[in-house]
Amino acid sequence: MPQSATFIDEWVFDRKHDLEILWLRGIAYILVLPAISKKLQMIFVVNENLTSQPRMKKYLPTASLLRLLFFYLVFQSAPAFSQEGPASSHSSLAEKVYLQLDNKVYTTDQTIWFKAIVANAALHTPSQISGVLYAELIDESKNIVERKLIKIEKGIADGFFQLSPAYAHGIYQVRAYTEWNKNFGTAFFFQEYILVSGAQKEAPYNAIKRLTIMEGQRNERRLNVQLDPSLSDSISGKAIRFV
Missing domain, CATH: 2.60.40.1930 (Macroglobulin (MG2) domain)
Known part of the structure; x- marks a missing residue:
C-alpha cells in the first residue's frame, strides 16, 4: 500500500475515534439533563393582575432550552476539524x-x-x-x-x-x-x-639561493652554492630542487 494511502487511513481512523469521544460526552450530558430540567420547571411567572397569590402562568419552553443546551455543551468540546489538518495532527x-x-x-x-x-x-x-x-x-x-x-x-x-x-x-x-x-x-x-x-597552497621548498659553476685551472670545475640560512637547518630528509 502506498505511504500516502496509509497516512490517510490513519487520519480517518483518528477522526472516527474523536467522534466516538464526542458522543460519549453527549451521553454524559444527557444523564444530567433530568436534574437540570427539574430545576427549570420550578420557574414561574407571577400574575399580579389576578391575585396576590403567586401561581403558575406558563412554563418556560424547557424542551427547546434543553436541546439547545445539549448541543451547545456537546459541540463546544468538539475538535476544530476545519482548522486541523492531517500534517499538524500527525506530526x-x-x-x-x-x-x-x-x-x-x-x-x-x-x-x-x-x-x-x-x-x-x-x-x-x-x-x-x-x-x-x-x-x-x-x-x-x-x-x-x-x-x-x-x-x-x-x-x-x-x-x-x-x-x-x-x-x-x-x-x-x-x-x-x-x-x-x-x-x-x-x-x-x-x-x-x-x-x-580556499585551499592553502604550499610554497615550493627551495633552500638554495644561488648556484654557480666556476672553472679553474687545468679545466677544473667547481660548484658554488649559496644556501638560505632560514632553511639550511631543516634540509635533512627533504628533497632539494635545483633551479
Whole structure:
C-alpha cells in the first residue's frame, strides 16, 4: 500500500475515534439533563393582575432550552476539524533526520563526510518508513550545488560531498530530509551550516639561493652554492630542487 494511502487511513481512523469521544460526552450530558430540567420547571411567572397569590402562568419552553443546551455543551468540546489538518495532527508520524558531520570548517580540496540517522519522531527508534535520504549542499545564494540520494538501512545512512576549487568561498548549508517528511513541511528537515574556504597552497621548498659553476685551472670545475640560512637547518630528509 502506498505511504500516502496509509497516512490517510490513519487520519480517518483518528477522526472516527474523536467522534466516538464526542458522543460519549453527549451521553454524559444527557444523564444530567433530568436534574437540570427539574430545576427549570420550578420557574414561574407571577400574575399580579389576578391575585396576590403567586401561581403558575406558563412554563418556560424547557424542551427547546434543553436541546439547545445539549448541543451547545456537546459541540463546544468538539475538535476544530476545519482548522486541523492531517500534517499538524500527525506530526508524531514524521521522521527526524540527524547528520553527524566530520567537521565544521573545510577547504575546497577536502571532502565532507557524514553519517545520517533517520528516526521516528515520537518513539525515537530507527524509522522503517523511508529507504532513501536526500542530502543537499546549498551555497549562500540558496543554490543547490550538490545533491545526493543515499540508501537508508535500518535508519542509518552514510554519505559525502566532494568539494571543488570551483566552489565559492563562504557559508554553505547542509540539508537532509526524506520524501515522507515533505508531508510535514520543513520543520523536520535537518539543516546545518559550515564554512568553506580556499585551499592553502604550499610554497615550493627551495633552500638554495644561488648556484654557480666556476672553472679553474687545468679545466677544473667547481660548484658554488649559496644556501638560505632560514632553511639550511631543516634540509635533512627533504628533497632539494635545483633551479
